[in-house]
Amino acid sequence: NAGVTQTPKFRILKIGQSMTLQCTQDMNHNYMYWYRQDPGMGLKLIYYSVGAGITDKGEVPNGYNVSRSTTEDFPLRLELAAPSQTSVYFCASSTPPVSSYGYTFGSGTRLTVV
């Protein structure tokens, strides 16, 4: 019962570098989400997907890209990393009816950009 798996758990990037945060789920959930959490703040939605091949922007999409080629995987790409992207990133998944089942979260990726 793996649920939602995120890798890596920690990463330090230099300004201008790029990286991909991996997220995979084994629950056959259609909906997947990427959130970021800054200290003392709630989680803010970056991107989300309602199925393979379908993605859309959330509240704070600038500086990020996503793709959803399979139901299981929803990677988040950071291009030209900036200090403002230092944060903890959470991936989540859910299945309709979401009103009944809620979200399942991964354990997070802690990213520092220096």
Add this chain to the structure above:
Amino acid sequence: KQEVTQIPAALSVPEGENLVLNCSFTDSAIYNLQWFRQDPGKGLTSLLLIQSSQREQTSGRLNASLDKSSGRSTLYIAASQPGDSATYLCAVLTGANSKLTFGKGITLSVRP
């Protein structure tokens, strides 16, 4: 735009006290409301989910209520223990694509 507010940001209580954590939201057209627990440096653990048609949910020493019309929810923790120390996040589900909007959380410290 949905906004979720949790006040106060931090709370410190002695062990054994019954306590209430509050959450308010601006748009009452929600599908559900979830309470999460987050330990320092860790991910989110779902505690309780209340669907829009429900008034409350209970799990052990936790009870969450929902008053959709007034845009409020409370999380009641009975007989608090030091192990309850964590940040408690409230989130509401709204919108056509089922997006969760989070409050900033309440950091609870239970003193032995």
